[in-house]
Each structure stands twice: as structure tokens, then as C-alpha cells.
Amino acid sequence: MKNVKIKFLxxxxxxxxxxxxxxxxxETSTASKEKGKESNGAGFxxxxxxxxxxxxxALNPINAxxxxxxxIASILFDPFFEVDENTEFQFKLAESFETTDxxxxxxxxxxxxxxxxxxxxxxxxxxxxxxxxxxxxVQSTGLQTLNxxxxxDDKGHLAKGEKSVKGIEIVDDKTFIIHTKQxxxxxxxxxxxxxxxxxxxxxxxxILKDKDPAxxxxxxxxxxxxxxxxxYTLVDLKGETQVELKANPGYYRGAPKTEKLFFKxxxxxxxxxxxxxxxIDMNDPSIGAIxxxxxxxxxxxxxxxxVDGKGYDYQExxxxxxxxxxxxxxxxxAYAINRPQIVEKLxxxxxxxxxxxxxxxxxxFNKDIKNYDYDPKxxxxxxxxxxxxKSKPIRINVPIGNQVREQASVIIAENLKAxxxxxxxxxxxxxxxxxxxxxxxxxxxxxxxxYQVDPDVSSYYSTNAVFNFSDYSNPEIDxxxxxxxxxxxxxxxxxxYNKVQEILHEDLPxxxxxxxxxxxxxxxxxxxxxxxxxxxxxxxxDWVIEK
Amino acid sequence: MVPYIIRRLFIAxxxxxxxxxxxxxxxxxxxxxxxxxxxxPNTSQELINLRKEQLGxxxxxxxxxxxxxxxxxxxxxGYSFSTYEPVxxxxxxxxxxxxxxxxxALIVGLLIAVPIGIISAVKQxxxxxxxxxxxxFLGISIxxxxxxxxxxxxxxxxxxxxxxxxxxxxxxxxxxxxxxRHLILPVLVLATGIAGQYVRYVRxxxxxxxxxxxxxxxxxxxxxxxxxxxxxxxxNALIPIITIIGLEIPFLLGGAVITEQVFQWPGMGQLTxxxxxxxxYPTLMALNLLTAFMxxxxxxxxxxxxxxxxxxxxxx
Numbered sequence: 001m002k003n004v005k006i007k008f009l010x011x012x013x014x015x016x017x018x019x020x021x022x023x024x025x026x027e028t029s030t031a032s033k034e035k036g037k038e039s040n041g042a043g044f045x046x047x048x049x050x051x052x053x054x055x056x057x058a059l060n061p062i063n064a065x066x067x068x069x070x071x072i073a074s075i076l077f078d079p080f081f082e083v084d085e086n087t088e089f090q091f092k093l094a095e096s097f098e099t100t101d102x103x104x105x106x107x108x109x110x111x112x113x114x115x116x117x118x119x120x121x122x123x124x125x126x127x128x129x130x131x132x133x134x135x136x137x138v139q140s141t142g143l144q145t146l147n148x149x150x151x152x153d154d155k156g157h158l159a160k161g162e163k164s165v166k167g168i169e170i171v172d173d174k175t176f177i178i179h180t181k182q183x184x185x186x187x188x189x190x191x192x193x194x195x196x197x198x199x200x201x202x203x204x205x206x207i208l209k210d211k212d213p214a215x216x217x218x219x220x221x222x223x224x225x226x227x228x229x230x231x232y233t234l235v236d237l238k239g240e241t242q243v244e245l246k247a248n249p250g251y252y253r254g255a256p257k258t259e260k261l262f263f264k265x266x267x268x269x270x271x272x273x274x275x276x277x278x279x280i281d282m283n284d285p286s287i288g289a290i291x292x293x294x295x296x297x298x299x300x301x302x303x304x305x306x307v308d309g310k311g312y313d314y315q316e317x318x319x320x321x322x323x324x325x326x327x328x329x330x331x332x333x334a335y336a337i338n339r340p341q342i343v344e345k346l347x348x349x350x351x352x353x354x355x356x357x358x359x360x361x362x363x364x365f366n367k368d369i370k371n372y373d374y375d376p377k378x379x380x381x382x383x384x385x386x387x388x389x390k391s392k393p394i395r396i397n398v399p400i401g402n403q404v405r406e407q408a409s410v411i412i413a414e415n416l417k418a419x420x421x422x423x424x425x426x427x428x429x430x431x432x433x434x435x436x437x438x439x440x441x442x443x444x445x446x447x448x449x450x451y452q453v454d455p456d457v458s459s460y461y462s463t464n465a466v467f468n469f470s471d472y473s474n475p476e477i478d479x480x481x482x483x484x485x486x487x488x489x490x491x492x493x494x495x496x497y498n499k500v501q502e503i504l505h506e507d508l509p510x511x512x513x514x515x516x517x518x519x520x521x522x523x524x525x526x527x528x529x530x531x532x533x534x535x536x537x538x539x540x541x542d543w544v545i546e547k
Numbered sequence: 548m549v550p551y552i553i554r555r556l557f558i559a560x561x562x563x564x565x566x567x568x569x570x571x572x573x574x575x576x577x578x579x580x581x582x583x584x585x586x587x588p589n590t591s592q593e594l595i596n597l598r599k600e601q602l603g604x605x606x607x608x609x610x611x612x613x614x615x616x617x618x619x620x621x622x623x624x625g626y627s628f629s630t631y632e633p634v635x636x637x638x639x640x641x642x643x644x645x646x647x648x649x650x651x652a653l654i655v656g657l658l659i660a661v662p663i664g665i666i667s668a669v670k671q672x673x674x675x676x677x678x679x680x681x682x683x684f685l686g687i688s689i690x691x692x693x694x695x696x697x698x699x700x701x702x703x704x705x706x707x708x709x710x711x712x713x714x715x716x717x718x719x720x721x722x723x724x725x726x727x728r729h730l731i732l733p734v735l736v737l738a739t740g741i742a743g744q745y746v747r748y749v750r751x752x753x754x755x756x757x758x759x760x761x762x763x764x765x766x767x768x769x770x771x772x773x774x775x776x777x778x779x780x781x782x783n784a785l786i787p788i789i790t791i792i793g794l795e796i797p798f799l800l801g802g803a804v805i806t807e808q809v810f811q812w813p814g815m816g817q818l819t820x821x822x823x824x825x826x827x828y829p830t831l832m833a834l835n836l837l838t839a840f841m842x843x844x845x846x847x848x849x850x851x852x853x854x855x856x857x858x859x860x861x862x863x
Binding site: 055057058060065136139141142144155214217218222223237238239240241242264265266267270273274276277279428429430431432433434435436438466 | 577578579580581583590591592593594595597598601626629630631632633640699700703704707710711712713714808809811813817818821824825826
């Protein structure tokens with residue numbers, strides 16, 4: 001009897017031992033914990049916590065895949081430019097950008113810019129970065145959008161036998177020239193060298209040059225970079241829960257005033273609660289906007305200021321050209337949808353209605369196009385004229401995850417039923433949704449479209465383009481879009497894209513629904529630092545928070 | 548005993564292999580794939596194909612499987628498709644927090660359930676018994692997410708006594724009391740469900756034993772009722788409970804998914820959801836393998852425990 005008891009006790013204590021071992025393994029390193037508190041003198045805290053609601057993937061400076069990872073990668077590795085809230089380009093790693101012929105662009109790297117190990121950032125690093133991006137063996141987003149650079153093929157890869165990109169010419173340690181095959185709009189180049197558009201962030205060649213390109217993305221120097229260039233350096237990345245950053249005291253645009261910066265991943269529903277309890281100090285609207293239904297609650301919080309957003313991104317529906325082949329049917333759909341109701345009731349007025357691929361603040365937005373109004377009578381008439389078989393089912397594909405969008409899809413389905421369409425909503429998780437999109441296996445499908453600084457929309461509307469889920473093919477659009485890409489003069493480009501918008505408005509391969517404003521909220525203790533969808537982290541080194 | 552364990556371990560190998568084959572097929576049958584998910588509008592079809600080629604996704608399924616299996620035998624679980632980190636490292640980081648949470652919850656749940664179950668059985672059909680069985684029913688049926696959000700609202704938002712989630716306050720990761728504060732709510736949520744279940748098991752099992760002849764003999768010998776229940780009856784009543792606990796452990800490992808999600812607990816549950824959503828095949832395969840392994844291991848462990856509790860059981 002006693003024997004059994006002892007055995008039991010042993011097992012029990014073993015379990016306890018095991019448990020305590022687990023708790024030990026979990027303690028993450030928090031080095032400068034004691035010191036940091038005093039670093040700003042009295043009155044300021046050493047930590048700012050930003051709440052986001054999407055998990056963060058790999059912070060690979062040339063292959064960040066999700067918005068969160070792209071934002072944070074741009075804090076670790078400075079891009080040449082950063083887009084601010086007015087969608088203008090601000091210099092970051094670059095300090096000048098000049099051209100006389102729109103074909104040779106002379107750029108200078110910030111003269112004070114250096115890596116965290118003290119070595120200066122030079123044109124050697126820039127050249128290495130472009131060569132790496134153009135190497136097909138490397139896992140990166142590549143240079144396809146910049147295939148206009150001399151020495152690259154259509155896919156943005158190095159031509160066979162070449163070792164380095166011909167179009168990147170080194171002048172001296174800090175000056176280089178980008179040569180393009182033909183003249184291009186300088187803003188096109190700037191857009192592709194800035195944070196939110198591309199994954200072109202200068203890499204430290206002295207650390208990475210001897211690594212194998214094929215496994216570069218798995219190398220610790222890329223996963224947990226110890227040598228970087230930005231205001232903060234990476235301490236710890238736990239993609240589903242938090243990212244910890246620490247100040248880079250030698251940062252060339254000024255040493256950060258707050259020692260530590262945290263990104264905390266929490267469900268959108270908890271963002272409001274954690275702002276209230278002070279567990280987070282602000283949100284990042286691009287990946288953790290305040291939920292629309294929480295606006296009133298946040299407005300009433302004494303410790304938090306609300307920051308309105310602007311219409312950058314938008315939600316749209318793709319209309320399958322092959323199954324909804326009559327433009328009249330597609331126009332009937334546009335007239336049948338009660339978008340004012342969606343914006344007023346569902347989005348509490350925090351959105352704008354647009355039809356085409358540009359929101360109102362986009363420089364290429366065509367003001368002369370009149371939106372499709374909510375007009376069910378006209379919709380019914382158009383259906384009659386087209387001879388559409390009303391019993392034919394229309395499948396509406398909706399990805400799960402965005403609650404407002406899911407609710408909007410229900411309203412839209414009701415609207416379409418009201419004018420006589422036979423619709424059925426099908427909801428899918430995102431990978432499944434995208435697979436069906438790629439196979440054109442839907443009649444109507446929902447997708448959120450991110451803001452693009454450059455007006456080029458060929459990937460959405462050119463024949464067989466990757467995001468042309470509608471399977472739309474119009475030779476005139478194809479011609480205009482390739483003209484637009486090649487046109488260096490902004491005025492002439494504007495004319496081209498005005499025309500593109502007119503045609504798309506008639507053909508309706510897609511209908512934009514609304515552009516919802518991403519709301520931010522920030523603790524009143526934060527003295528410098530504002531949640532913004534664009535340019536939020538441009539001045540991250542100046543952020544301060546009171547105790 | 549030892550030959551028995553070795554034999555069991557050898558039987559486990561083909562079972563594990565079968566499980567991995569089935570898992571591999573199911574995972575790959577799910578629509579979508581890790582490359583197309585993250586495609587941005589400016590990527591060409593050629594580039595997508597190139598990426599697929601680099602990840603080996605263009606190979607026939609059986610080639611992919613044997614490739615994976617070959618790596619597994621070399622102790623290599625591969626690299627995550629979404630973070631590029633070695634899968635082993637990712638999982639090792641998550642095992643600790645999950646075990647902390649679930650095993651603590653199991654212990655707390657049992658500490659509540661066993662005494663209540665005993666009282667409930669001894670005082671069968673009393674008001675106390677009805678109350679205990681009624682409450683346990685509530686404990687079983689209350690959804691974890693609902694209870695979790697409710698507790699967050701009361702204790703974190705309204706009273707502000709406890710944190711709303713996470714494993715530690717940022718920057719205070721080695722503070723023991725801070726950790727305990729973070730554990731209270733999620734452990735409470737999980738333990739409620741466990742306690743509710745086990746109250747019923749303990750009660751039923753004890754009731755059965757209490758009716759046995761040898762207990763009547765014990766009473767006839769003039770033993771005190773408390774000695775009879777706690778020493779003679781309980782020990783026998785616990786045997787089936789051990790089986791259930793053994794079977795429960797693997798599910799505790801992966802089954803805290805919802806609780807982990809609500810409390811942003813950086814454990815295996817969160818990892819599982821994230822890797823399903825991003826179709827991170829290597830991580831998913833490793834998680835499945837681990838769960839399968841845990842099921843087999845827990846079964847074996849339970850069988851061995853039997854021989855300790857019940858000397859009549861002998862393994863050859």
C-alpha cells in the first residue's frame with residue numbers, strides 16, 4: 001500500500017517539476033529592463049505599445065507578405081521613401097532624387113545613414129539589394145513592377161548570364177543612378193521605392209553577401225536581423241502575439257526618445273477594451289482599426305483621443321464577365337445595390353461611395369464620372385431589356401473575417417433579390433476564396449483592394465492579369481493601360497487614366513462599393529505619435545509618452 | 548513490464564505513419580495554397596509558379612510526402628511557409644505556455660471536481676447532490692469563448708483587477724506574480740469545463756463502487772464511514788477516472804484553441820489556427836504529428852498507471 005503511495009507521489013512531483021520547467025522556458029529576454037526606465041529622465045515612460053489585430057509574418061525586408069510585417073519591416077530597415085498621409089513622398093533613406101530626362105534618376109543615400117553595427121550604408125548595399133531582388137533563386141517579391149530598369153527582363157529578373165543589374169550605376173559611396181529602358185513618370189519610380197508599395201529595403205551587404213541566395217529567407221540574419229538600419233531593432237518576434245523592438249541609439253535621423261516599442265496582436269474586439277485599460281497606447285489603423293460599432297464607446301473614453309481616417313482602401317465586387325456577360329445585367333446590379341444605406345447604417349457614415357478603382361483623394365480620381373445611384377426601378381428595367389433568366393442562380397462569394405463586409409454582403413444580396421435576381425451567398429475562408437477567384441468560379445465576389453500610390457491598375461483589368469478575377473478582356477483597356485505605364489508625363493497619364501475610368505464605368509468588370517475610413521485611437525498620454533494609415537511610423541523616433 | 552512497453556512503442560510506429568499519411572492528404576486537399584494567398588496584385592503567374600517550385604508544391608503529392616518523411620527521419624520538420632523559421636523552434640516556443648495553462652487547469656479542475664463528486668455520491672439525492680450535479684451541468688455547457696469574454700468584461704474591464712489577456716505584462720516577463728495574474732482567468736475558464744465533467748465521472752464511478760460487497764464487509768467490520776469512502780471506495784472509483792484523464796491530455800494540448808484565442812495566449816492553439824488560415828503545411832503536419840504522438844503516449848501512460856493503482860493488472 002505505502003509503496004503505491006510513494007510511486008504516486010513521485011509521479012505527481014515529476015509532473016510539478018515538468019510544469020515548472022515549462023514556465024522557465026517561457027521567460028523571454030528583457031534585457032534593458034532596469035536601465036530603460038530612467039533614460040528619458042522623469043515624466044516619460046520607456047515603452048509604447050501599439051495594438052494590431054492581424055498576426056505578423058516574417059519581417060524579411062525584401063519579402064514581407066502581410067501589411068503588419070511590411071509596416072514593421074519598414075521600421076527596422078528604412079526604405080528610400082515613405083508615403084505620408086497626404087500620399088506624398090517623404091525622403092527616408094534617400095536624401096535627394098533628381099532627373100532631367102526621366103530616364104536616369106540620380107539618388108543620394110542620407111550622408112549620415114549607417115548600420116546598427118556602425119558601418120555606413122553605401123551604394124554597395126544598394127547594388128547588392130537590387131542584385132538580390134533580381135535573382136530568381138531568392139525568395140523575394142522581386143522587381144517585376146520595376147522591370148523597366150535597364151538589365152531586367154519582363155519578370156524583373158536578371159538577364160541570363162548577368163550577375164548584377166546593369167541599370168544601377170554607382171557614382172560614389174553615397175550616390176547612384178537608376179537607368180530605365182524608357183522614360184517613366186518619376187512618381188512611378190518613387191512609389192516603387194517607398195514603404196507601402198514594395199519590398200525594396202536596402203540590405204546590409206557586408207553581412208549577407210556570402211550567404212546562399214536560395215536559403216537566404218531562412219537565414220537567422222534575415223529572420224532575426226541583428227544588423228539593421230531603422231529607428232528600432234528587433235528584440236523578439238512572436239507573430240501571433242507580439243513583436244518587441246528596441247531603440248537604435250545611433251539612428252541617423254535622431255535617437256528614438258522611447259526605449260521600447262511593442263506591437264501587441266489582439267482581436268479587433270479587444271482593441272477598444274485594452275485602450276481603456278491602458279494595456280495598449282494606440283492602434284495601427286492599417287492593421288487594427290477601431291471597429292465601427294465601437295466608435296461611440298471610444299469617443300466617451302476619458303483617456304483616449306479618436307483619430308479619423310481617410311478613404312484609401314476600398315471594398316469592391318468583381319462581376320464575372322463570362323457568366324454575367326451582358327453589360328446591362330452588370331449595370332442592373334450596380335443600380336440595385338443600396339450603397340447609401342450601407343454607408344449610413346453599417347458604417348455610421350465613416351466611408352465614401354466610389355465606383356471605380358481610385359478613391360476621392362487619389363490624384364488620378366476622375367471627378368467627372370457620376371456614380372451609379374441606388375435605383376431599383378432602373379435596375380428592373382435593365383434586367384427586362386437584357387432578357388436575363390431570373391431563375392438562374394447568382395453565386396456571391398464572400399471571404400470570412402471582415403465582419404462589416406459580411407454584413408454588407410447580406411444587404412447586397414437582399415437588394416439583388418428585391419429586383420428579381422436569384423442570389424445565394426457562399427462564405428469561404430480566405431485561401432479557399434482566393435482559389436475560387438483565380439479559377440473564376442463565382443458570379444459576384446467580394447475583395448478588399450489596397451490603396452496604390454501609382455495609378456497603374458493593369459494587374460486588375462489587363463487581359464489575363466493576376467488580379468483580373470472577372471476575366472475581363474477589352475483590347476482598348478489593354479492598350480490604354482500599357483500606354484499609361486510607359487507615359488512619363490503626369491498630365492498625359494491623367495488623360496489616359498480618365499479614359500480608363502470612363503470605360504470601366506460602362507463595362508463594369510468590377511464595382512467598388514465603399515471606401516471605409518480606418519479609425520485610429522490614441523491615449524492622451526502620448527505626446528508625439530498619431531495612428532495613421534500612411535506615414536504613421538515616419539517620425540517614430542520622436543514618439544514620447546507620459547507616465 | 549519493460550518488454551510490454553517496448554512492444555507498444557513498436558506498434559505505435561505504423562499507427563503514426565498511417566496518421567501522417569491521412570493528415571497529409573487532408574491538408575493538401577483543402578482548397579487554396581500558401582503561395583496564392585499572399586500574392587499581391589503585381590505578381591505574375593510565372594513568379595507564382597516559380598515560388599511554388601521553390602517550395603516543392605508543384606511536385607506530385609506522394610513525392611512531397613516522401614520528401615517530408617525523409618526529412619522527418621533526419622529529425623528535420625522543415626521550415627514554416629509563413630515565417631520561414633524552423634518548425635521545431637516555433638513549436639517548442641508554444642509547448643511551454645500551453646502545458647502551463649492546460650495542466651494547471653486540469654489540476655485545478657480535479658481539485659474542485661473530486662471532493663464535490665465524493666460529497667455528491669455519498670449524499671446521493673440530497674439537495675447538495677442536486678446542486679452539485681446542476682452546477683456541473685452548467686460548467687460543461689457554458690461555451691469557453693462566452694465565459695472568457697464575460698470574465699474579461701467583469702474582471703479586466705469593469706473591476707480592472709486582472710489583465711485582459713496575454714501571458715505577461717510587457718517588460719515584466721520574469722515577474723512570477725504577474726504571470727499568476729495572467730493565468731487566473733484562462734485557467735478558470737478551462738477548469739470550469741473540466742470540473743463540470745469530472746464531478747459527474749467521480750460521482751457515477753463512486754456510486755458504483757459504493758454498492759460493492761467488499762464495502763459492506765468493511766462496514767460490517769465497523770470501519771468509520773469516512774475511512775470507507777476515502778480509502779477503500781475512492782481508490783477503486785478513480786481507476787476509470789485515470790483512463791479519462793489519460794485520454795484528455797492530448798486534447799488539452801490542442802483543445803484549448805478557443806481559450807487561447809480569447810486570452811491571446813501564445814500557445815499551440817493559436818499556432819494551429821494561424822497555420823490553418825495561412826495554409827502553412829509544414830507547421831500543420833508537425834502539429835498533427837505531435838497530437839497523434841500525444842494520444843498514443845497518453846494511452847500507454849494510462850495503461851502503465853493502471854498497474855500502479857490496481858495491483859491485479861499485470862503486463863507481460
